[in-house]
Amino acid sequence: MFLVEWLYGILAMLGLAAKEAKILFLGLDNAGKTTLLHMLKDERLAQHQPTQFPTSEELMIGKIKFTAFDLGGHRMARRVWRDYYAKVDAVVYIVDAADKERFLESKIELDALLGDETLANVPFLVLGNKIDIPYAASEDELRYHLGLANCTTGKGRIDYSNTNIRPIELFMCSIVRKMGYGDGFRWLSQYIK
Template structure:
C-alpha cells in the first residue's frame, strides 16, 4: 500500500521488484481526475518490473451518485486495449467493504494460476 500524493509517486518504483499483482483504486465519482489516474496507471505498468503483474482495479465509491460504472472505468482507463495483461475491474465501496473480498479473490486465484 502506497499513498497517491504527487510528492511520493517517484518512490513507488522501489516497490515494483517481484510484484505479482497491482491493486489500483479509482475514485469512481471523481471524473475530473480519471485522466490523471489513467496516465499514472499506464506509467506504472510500463515499468519493466511490472511487465507480468496482474491488475485489479477497484472502481470505488459505487455508493455515491454519478459514480462511473466498472465498464465506464474500463473505457476511461483504456484497459480494453491491454491485450498482454490479465486485468479486472471490480465495483467497490471501501466504507462498507462491498466488493473488496470478491476483487481480492480474483487476484489471489489468478496469482496462484500463474
C-alpha cells in the same frame, strides 16, 4: 528455525500452507488505499489522514499471507512507487470512481505502471471505488476512461501460466459499504504463485 522451515515446506507441498505475497496498493490520493488496507486488516472503518510515508501491513486472506504496501498517492509519493516494484506479486490499483475530473490523471499513472518492464508479468486488480456515491462512474464508463475497454482478461478463472498475457481486471466496489472488493481479491488470488 530449521524445523519450522521444514514443516512449512511439507505443508506447502501438501497445499496446506499459506502462500506469501507482496502486493502494492497504488492509485491517486483519496482513492481509498489506506481505508481498504485497514478494512482488510481489522474490518473497521475509520477516518484516515492522507498517507505521507509508505506503510505496510501483514494480512491473511484465504490461504494467502499478504504483505501489503500502501505507498500514498499524492504527486511526491508517486515518485517512490518504483522503489517497491522488485519482487512484487500483484498490484491493486484503486480509482475514485466518483472523482471524474481526475480520471485522466489516474489513467496516466495506470498506463505508466502497465508499461513498466519491471511489472510486465504482475497481475493487476483495478478497483473502481466509491460506487456508493450516486454520481460515481459506471463500470463501462470507468473502463473507457482508464483505457481498459478492450484489454481486461475476464473475471472468471483463466489459466495464463502458458501465455505472456498479464491478468488485469476491473472490479467496482465500495470500501465503506464493504462490497465488491472481495470479488476482486478472490480473482487476484488465483494468480498469486
